[in-house]
Amino acid sequence: MRIAELSRRADMPVPTIKYYLREGLLSPGERTSHNQARYAEAHVRRLKLVKALIEVGGLSVAATREVLAKMDEPGMSTLDSAGKAQFAMTPARPAVEDDAWRAAARETEALIDRQGWRVRATNPARRTLTSALATLYRLDQTTQLQLLDSYAEAAHRLAQADLTLLVREPDPDALLETSVIWTALGDLVFSALRRLAHEHIANDQPKT
Amino acid sequence: MRIAELSRRADMPVPTIKYYLREGLLSPGERTSHNQARYAEAHVRRLKLVKALIEVGGLSVAATREVLAKMDEPGMSTLDSAGKAQFAMTPARPAVEDDAWRAAARETEALIDRQGWRVRATNPARRTLTSALATLYRLDQTTQLQLLDSYAEAAHRLAQADLTLLVREPDPDALLETSVIWTALGDLVFSALRRLAHEHIANDQPKT
Numbered sequence: 001m002r003i004a005e006l007s008r009r010a011d012m013p014v015p016t017i018k019y020y021l022r023e024g025l026l027s028p029g030e031r032t033s034h035n036q037a038r039y040a041e042a043h044v045r046r047l048k049l050v051k052a053l054i055e056v057g058g059l060s061v062a063a064t065r066e067v068l069a070k071m072d073e074p075g076m077s078t079l080d081s082a083g084k085a086q087f088a089m090t091p092a093r094p095a096v097e098d099d100a101w102r103a104a105a106r107e108t109e110a111l112i113d114r115q116g117w118r119v120r121a122t123n124p125a126r127r128t129l130t131s132a133l134a135t136l137y138r139l140d141q142t143t144q145l146q147l148l149d150s151y152a153e154a155a156h157r158l159a160q161a162d163l164t165l166l167v168r169e170p171d172p173d174a175l176l177e178t179s180v181i182w183t184a185l186g187d188l189v190f191s192a193l194r195r196l197a198h199e200h201i202a203n204d205q206p207k208t
Numbered sequence: 209m210r211i212a213e214l215s216r217r218a219d220m221p222v223p224t225i226k227y228y229l230r231e232g233l234l235s236p237g238e239r240t241s242h243n244q245a246r247y248a249e250a251h252v253r254r255l256k257l258v259k260a261l262i263e264v265g266g267l268s269v270a271a272t273r274e275v276l277a278k279m280d281e282p283g284m285s286t287l288d289s290a291g292k293a294q295f296a297m298t299p300a301r302p303a304v305e306d307d308a309w310r311a312a313a314r315e316t317e318a319l320i321d322r323q324g325w326r327v328r329a330t331n332p333a334r335r336t337l338t339s340a341l342a343t344l345y346r347l348d349q350t351t352q353l354q355l356l357d358s359y360a361e362a363a364h365r366l367a368q369a370d371l372t373l374l375v376r377e378p379d380p381d382a383l384l385e386t387s388v389i390w391t392a393l394g395d396l397v398f399s400a401l402r403r404l405a406h407e408h409i410a411n412d413q414p415k416t
Contacts, residue, residue, distance in 0.1 A: 129401065151401055152405070187399045187402070
């Protein structure tokens with residue numbers, strides 16, 4: 001298909017598609033003349049994925065490029081590629097080496113230990129967690145640390161459900177795409193459900 | 209205390225504090241001369257809260273102002289104020305009235321029904337959920353809809369734990385502050401834990 005058709009199918013303006021081509025988020029089409037190219041189904045899917053990562057996942061163009069590069073890297077198992085892509089999707093949080101940060105880092109390690117989780121030192125989610133917990137320390141909100149194990153157990157249960165469904169997908173490309181999309185969307189879905197549940201439960205509390 | 213001391217205590221530069229004063233995120237100090245004012249402990253706490261909402265919650269200055277206004281609104285029960293503040297913290301998602309959106313809106317209502325949740329039509333998290341589900345429909349990722357009830361049950365369990373801990377706080381101001389902070393930080397904590405659990409569980413999967 002030509003770029004106009006690609007634009008219609010992916011529901012994305014032609015200038016945006018050209019920008020993504022220049023930024024390397026989309027591989028070039030097959031050249032048919034000096035100023036025309038032909039695009040395939042894979043281009044439609046890739047553009048929808050890029051759109052989801054940027055609009056829903058809130059990723060920058062640079063972060064999206066990195067996620068796609070990890071997805072396309074050859075010679076890895078599909079789940080390893082999915083893992084690398086997930087690492088690239090987790091925003092890097094700067095360490096702020098104050099007392100609160102150090103206490104939070106200890107808390108993070110202790111929680112991972114208590115849960116018996118085997119996770120690499122390079123998993124950027126460790127730092128995301130430490131950053132969040134450091135904020136609790138700085139705000140004197142450490143009572144909430146009591147909730148950590150319940151949160152971890154719920155996260156474990158849902159991650160198990162995610163993976164169980166994911167590995168049923170026989171096509172490796174589709175598996176990777178689903179993994180990337182659901183990493184971003186699952187967070188958003190859970191956050192919305194948690195707020196809805198808060199309202200439902202608060203309705204049953206005595207008013208003070 | 210003077211503004212220099214407030215700056216040190218809240219770990220925030222004086223120009224930022226002045227900006228927040230102009231933007232109405234912080235109430236003015238008690239004037240002691242034509243160009244000096246005195247600030248209290250409440251100002252330190254408020255600045256830490258503003259910082260958490262902006263830096264960790266990712267809120268804009270305008271959204272932060274709205275959250276604070278809801279927190280300070282008189283004549284409501286503490287839990288009602290907390291609910292209003294949470295509404296203000298949930299980013300408004302524009303509706304895109306295509307087939308995917310309509311299917312997602314039906315899915316949202318059906319899920320809330322199945323869970324037996326009583327939530328207002330005005331809860332913005334309904335729309336967040338619909339927006340996320342609409343993206344799944346647009347990307348042909350509807351297999352993931354099977355996970356919704358597990359996600360909802362986990363969200364319900366954690367929301368219950370949140371509220372149980374929250375209502376033990378006897379001071380209404382502290383309760384409100386905790387509720388606002390934990391709404392934002394709980395999402396981040398859960399997202400990090402979900403990614404850590406993904407890695408742990410993926411380690412146990414056969415490689416393909």
